Amino acid sequence: MGDFSLDKISDLSTELYVGGAWTAASDGGRFDVLDPATGQVLTTVADGTVDDAISAVDAAEAAAASWAATSPRERSEILRRAFELMTGRADELAHLISLENGKALTDARGEVAYAAEFFRWYAEEAVRGAGSVMTAPSGANKIVVLHQPVGVCVLVTPWNFPAAMATRKIGPALAAGCTVVLKPASDTPLTALLMGRILADAGVPDGVVNVLPARRSGAVVSAMLHDPRVRKLSFTGSTEVGRILLKEAADQVINCSMELGGNAPFLVFADADLDAALDGAMVAKMRNAGEACTAANRFYVEASVADEFGRRLAERMSALRVGPGTDDDTQVGPLVNEEAAAKVHELVTGTVDAGGRVVVGGTRPARDGYYYEPTVLADVPMGAPILGEEIFGPVAPIVTFTDEAEAVRMANDTEFGLVSYVYTGDLARGLRLSEALDSGMVGLNRGLVSDPAAPFGGTKQSGIGREGGHEGMLDYLESKYVAVTW
Structure with missing residues (x-):
């Protein structure tokens, strides 16, 4: 059996990552992460609470205005550095994914390469959030269309691709100027936590990306969806859970992207x-x-x-x-x-x-x-x-x-x-x-x-919206129309 172990990742934290700080859960709770190859406990991770979820939204909101005002070029350069850091740590990340997810190293290495590409692609897209100007058909005024970040985003990711599903959401969100709270699957939280470290090392400001592992997924996500400061939910997972989250999101009329089941x-x-x-x-x-x-x-x-x-x-x-x-x-x-x-x-x-x-x-x-x-x-x-x-x-x-x-x-x-x-x-x-x-x-x-350059998504009950491609960043932008005469 491979001799890779968690202690080989010296900067891997098992705490919550909120507002740029690694912290214990507010009630001190922790949960086990198992090795699927043996059924044995790999380690324990902080178990985020509803209070922690609101703290993460606090941090994302506090960072939102300054991050939205950051130049597209600066956001682009940070995402490019994240791509380079992921690529440099590809073998570490692949072994970590294999440990907590169970997938073969060949598949894990493929996932890391795929995941990193979302940072590179959206580093390139960050400077291409173009609006438009046209003359109204009547000739009475100009139609100016601006693209602005949707706001604080809750990102809920599955266990089967713990790196790629995170980068596929974080990349376009950051490129668009949004701040995020990432709620990773409780079977595979370690990869998400290491991604938080990598993004911080790439220069992402405190509070722009927050990582909140939690076993109490329903309560934690529901609390964030009922916070009026949250304006976007992006979920990848089962259609069954997607239906529940759509109902929850309806209470605050939250913008939803859903990548659900397949057959x-x-x-x-x-x-x-x-x-x-x-x-x-x-x-x-x-x-x-x-x-x-x-x-x-x-x-x-x-x-x-x-x-x-x-x-x-x-x-x-x-x-x-x-x-x-x-x-x-x-x-x-x-x-x-x-x-x-x-x-x-x-x-x-x-x-x-x-x-x-x-x-x-x-x-x-x-x-x-x-x-x-x-x-x-x-x-x-x-x-x-x-x-x-x-x-x-x-x-x-x-x-x-x-x-x-x-x-x-x-x-x-x-x-x-x-x-x-x-x-x-x-x-x-x-x-x-x-x-x-x-x-x-x-x-x-x-x-x-x-x-990463193609729009990924489905019809019928397989989802709403698209991830990847130019369309992926549009899901994190609002169109604002300005009527003006000059």
Whole structure:
């Protein structure tokens, strides 16, 4: 097992980061952070209270006016330094992510590189918050449109990408001139706390970024959403929790961005390059052991190639090395906690009970930690529970189809609409399907869509708004119209 330990990060604090200071929770409370590879306690972290949440909002509000007045160039340079500091500490960050999240080091290193890119991208976007000037159609006046920071933002991030989901929100918020309170997932607070340290070292002024770990997530976030000084909520997580937060945010009519659950279809047509489709399937399904909202969740394969595709996918899945994320040769680490592993197994057994067939995997290995074997399920009937839920694990259920219309109908038969994947050798078909599939993103002959320069987000109950790209910064800006005559 890898010999990396928390004491190798000399400046890692396990306290709250509020107003530029590391402080204990107001009631002295702390909670355990577990190692998913063993189930053992890694360390304890300060457990923020409602009072701490209001203190964080106090700090963000106190810093808001001066940060909004900071020149775009200065904000840009600070974000660029944050990118450079993250890149310089990439190996440390990757090991920390593997320790608290469980993901394989290869995936963790990929996440750190991806996460850092949001700081670089928004360093470049910070100086491009352009407004506009035009003459009113009547000719009576000029229409001047200014973009101004929305204000104090509450950022709530998930455990599956503890660095990237933080930078994807912090980067555009800071570029726009907003101050933030980051509430990280309680399974993975350590990465967020180290990010707070890195941002301070990059020159972010006290109070502009505050990091508030808390087990009492509902009460803490609710308190901030009912504070009239908070004007923005950005949440990444389950659709179930997103619905609750939207209701909470309605009381103060808070501006909301939501990146919620997914149920991504992966369509393979008989004319596809099967080698390329299998390569893409392994990326789309097994990145982060399937614990990703963009993970391929339902494989729809044209009947004439379904057996070959399933057999070859099973060969690749069974060859993956399962083990602790911190081991250099691990390809599939443990799932994040016991609840996650138990849910995946329940979905697999439910699919078998419904008539599905296990081609490979289908079990939890007999070892400590929250592991699940890479699994391929064939002959999965329509209506099987696994097709309606986000698996969030290393399981690939395969359903067959016979024509394009049937494939689109099955792919769109979900309340989610985050991303879809299509493999076909017919470009016209691929573009036609890209329009027909009801999702915010499409991977056309690609198993990976995420890019800091692209607008990331979904349709239907997969979310509201976009993160990344130029659109990502617009989510943190208000448009102000000034009518003027000269």
